[in-house]
Amino acid sequence: MKKRVSKYVETAVAAVAAARGLDGADLPEIGIGLPREKAFGDFSSNIAMQLAGRWKDNPRAIGSALKDELDKESDLALVTIDGPGFINMTLDISCWHSRLLDIIGQGAEFATLDYGQGRRVLVEFVSANPTGPLHIGHGRGAAVGDVLARILKRAGFAVDREYYVNDAGNQMMVLGRSLRWRYLELLGHRSGEIPDGYYRGEYLLEMAKELRADQGDDLIVGNVNEEDVVGLEFFTKLAADAILLGIRNDLNLFGVEFEHWTSEKDFFTSGRVDVALADLKKQDVLYEEEGAIWFASSRFGDEKDRVVVRANGVKTYFASDIAYHREKYERGYDLLIDVWGADHHGYVPRLKAAIEALGNEPESFAAILVQLVSLSRSGTPVAMSTRAGEFITLEEVVNEVGKDAARYFFLTRRSDSHLEFDLELAKSKNNDNPVYYAQYAHARICSILRKIEEEGLEIDGTGNSTGASLTLPEELDLIKKLDDFTVVLESAARNLEPHRLTYFLDDLAAQLHSYYNRNRVINEDGKVSGDRLLLITAIRQVINICLTLLGVSSPEKM
RNA sequence: GCGCCAGUAGCUCAGCUGGAUAGAGCAACGGACUUCUAAUCCGUAGGCCGGGGGUUCAAGUCCUCCCUGGCGCGCCA
Numbered sequence: 001m002k003k004r005v006s007k008y009v010e011t012a013v014a015a016v017a018a019a020r021g022l023d024g025a026d027l028p029e030i031g032i033g034l035p036r037e038k039a040f041g042d043f044s045s046n047i048a049m050q051l052a053g054r055w056k057d058n059p060r061a062i063g064s065a066l067k068d069e070l071d072k073e074s075d076l077a078l079v080t081i082d083g084p085g086f087i088n089m090t091l092d093i094s095c096w097h098s099r100l101l102d103i104i105g106q107g108a109e110f111a112t113l114d115y116g117q118g119r120r121v122l123v124e125f126v127s128a129n130p131t132g133p134l135h136i137g138h139g140r141g142a143a144v145g146d147v148l149a150r151i152l153k154r155a156g157f158a159v160d161r162e163y164y165v166n167d168a169g170n171q172m173m174v175l176g177r178s179l180r181w182r183y184l185e186l187l188g189h190r191s192g193e194i195p196d197g198y199y200r201g202e203y204l205l206e207m208a209k210e211l212r213a214d215q216g217d218d219l220i221v222g223n224v225n226e227e228d229v230v231g232l233e234f235f236t237k238l239a240a241d242a243i244l245l246g247i248r249n250d251l252n253l254f255g256v257e258f259e260h261w262t263s264e265k266d267f268f269t270s271g272r273v274d275v276a277l278a279d280l281k282k283q284d285v286l287y288e289e290e291g292a293i294w295f296a297s298s299r300f301g302d303e304k305d306r307v308v309v310r311a312n313g314v315k316t317y318f319a320s321d322i323a324y325h326r327e328k329y330e331r332g333y334d335l336l337i338d339v340w341g342a343d344h345h346g347y348v349p350r351l352k353a354a355i356e357a358l359g360n361e362p363e364s365f366a367a368i369l370v371q372l373v374s375l376s377r378s379g380t381p382v383a384m385s386t387r388a389g390e391f392i393t394l395e396e397v398v399n400e401v402g403k404d405a406a407r408y409f410f411l412t413r414r415s416d417s418h419l420e421f422d423l424e425l426a427k428s429k430n431n432d433n434p435v436y437y438a439q440y441a442h443a444r445i446c447s448i449l450r451k452i453e454e455e456g457l458e459i460d461g462t463g464n465s466t467g468a469s470l471t472l473p474e475e476l477d478l479i480k481k482l483d484d485f486t487v488v489l490e491s492a493a494r495n496l497e498p499h500r501l502t503y504f505l506d507d508l509a510a511q512l513h514s515y516y517n518r519n520r521v522i523n524e525d526g527k528v529s530g531d532r533l534l535l536i537t538a539i540r541q542v543i544n545i546c547l548t549l550l551g552v553s554s555p556e557k558m
Numbered sequence: 559g560c561g562c563c564a565g566u567a568g569c570u571c572a573g574c575u576g577g578a579u580a581g582a583g584c585a586a587c588g589g590a591c592u593u594c595u596a597a598u599c600c601g602u603a604g605g606c607c608g609g610g611g612g613u614u615c616a617a618g619u620c621c622u623c624c625c626u627g628g629c630g631c632g633c634c635a
Contacts, residue, residue, distance in 0.1 A: 029575080036578055046577060049615065059615070083578050084615060129635075169635055264635095292633050303561065303631080310633040317635045345562055346630040369563080371628085413571070416563065418628080420570070425584095429597065432584070436597050448594045491574050503572060506582080517590085517599040558597065 012069035059085025116157030125339035143410035155493035176236030182208035276323035300353035
């Protein structure tokens with residue numbers, strides 16, 4: 001509807017411009033918004049104020065000229081000029097009734113947009129080292145990335161989800177050593193505290209036990225000294241594979257699936273890192289200093305240059321990441337989105353620099369920074385320390401509070417603001433819990449629909465209803481809210497902000513609950529019942545679409 | 559020291575690309591179940607949008623300077 005109104009205003013502006021003999025070019029974008037006060041109508045535009053400067057006339061005079069044009073439009077029941085020069089427009093009520101029918105007619109396809117125009121997007125998220133189970137912070141990243149992908153898909157992008165497995169580098173060696181240490185401990189070759197820097201989580205102890213049960217004690221050969229590297233590879237691979245499998249399972253439980261899993265190690269072994277570096281060399285942005293090879297990222301806005309090949313000849317993580325992102329473009333993606341922990345924000349400029357140096361538009365890359373999650377239980381903080389190996393895993397959270405609540409909670413804040421996750425709150429089955437608020441609205445509507453069906457109530461069938469009896473302010477507000485979903489979805493996609501969906505849903509649920517308490521759908525008047533049935537059917541449909549986008553279930557009973 | 563992000567009601571946070579009298583939830587107080595689910599609703603109260611200056615028809619939103627908090631500043635990943 002917003003676009004329709006926007007057209008009317010555009011036409012009016014063109015007409016007035018022509019009448020005044022002004023050039024139609026150089027016009028500002030038509031801004032259409034929802035008025036703060038309902039009394040001001042359905043939509044408002046600030047165009048008259050924007051034109052005032054360019055046309056050298058006062059906003060109210062321009063507004064009044066535009067009003068004369070807009071008054072010719074039959075869909076507009078009322079056009080007024082208010083305040084400093086806002087043009088407020090009220091649509092004919094029948095427009096809203098037909099919009100309701102339109103929304104129902106579109107069914108599950110409602111609010112599928114062509115905003116993305118089929119452009120290909122790669123959303124990379126989680127991408128945790130396979131050195132331990134996912135914790136709650138990863139969970140937030142997973143929820144943000146997954147829902148963002150769903151939103152973009154619905155907004156008309158061709159979306160793939162990808163997990164970049166950071167399976168190269170020192171961390172993996174340490175992982176192998178940690179598992180080996182545990183294994184040797186079982187055989188009595190190690191005792192006391194596991195060395196500093198090693199992974200001390202319980203899971204490695206379990207893994208070592210399974211390994212011993214499976215393979216016996218023979219693995220000791222070539223591994224008895226910490227310095228031995230011959231047999232280390234075996235332990236590293238074993239641990240990484242097992243952990244990665246666990247990660248996949250956790251993510252599946254959480255409702256997240258990836259189209260691609262890409263290994264960092266492969267970039268090194270296949271020589272693709274070298275290819276990327278050669279590319280940079282061709283662009284003349286590499287140089288040697290103090291035995292290392294540097295990328296001149298400061299020429300592209302980074303605060304200093306970065307090493308890509310160390311003096312000892314080992315390529316850095318950054319080098320492989322350049323190769324990885326280079327390949328993303330090569331694979332045909334138009335837009336790259338990386339979801340990272342906010343502590344990596346300092347990494348953004350250098351990667352952007354590399355992307356630009358390789359000839360890509362810097363705007364085609366976006367990093368979504370996700371802030372830390374602090375965990376609490378009934379208000380008291382739950383201590384988490386990765387160092388001590390004490391952390392709450394994603395699996396534990398999902399098991400305790402459920403997938404729906406966990407996902408919803410992760411999306412109740414903007415991703416770059418801290419999130420306090422209260423386990424008891426997420427678990428509570430009462431009105432403190434925002435998840436149930438939305439789901440309950442859905443269940444309530446289903447309950448009404450069930451009642452109608454079960455009792456075979458005689459109300460005008462949907463086919464005969466036109467919505468014409470929906471004249472209460474709260475009924476029209478509900479229709480407008482449903483209509484606004486397309487706007488919300490587009491802005492969530494444009495700004496890469498999935499949390500907008502939970503806020504929209506919360507609002508819609510509130511309106512439904514309020515309406516439910518004041519009005520009865522099943523009514524003595526069959527015509528009214530039929531129209532209201534239409535309304536709640538549409539609401540149910542939008543709630544369902546929204547919950548599905550969030551990856552949260554839509555219960556029919558609660 | 560430099561950089562990034564944040565600072566909005568007692569608490570946790572929204573505020574769409576700069577729009578009209580700044581919103582919600584929780585907590586507090588007072589009400590509503592013989593009626594489609596009370597996991598709900600209705601009402602009351604609560605504000606120097608961290609502070610100063612600037613840009614303009616218009617600033618919570620943009621610029622600048624300070625204050626406070628978090629994070630980052632490695633030939634780690």
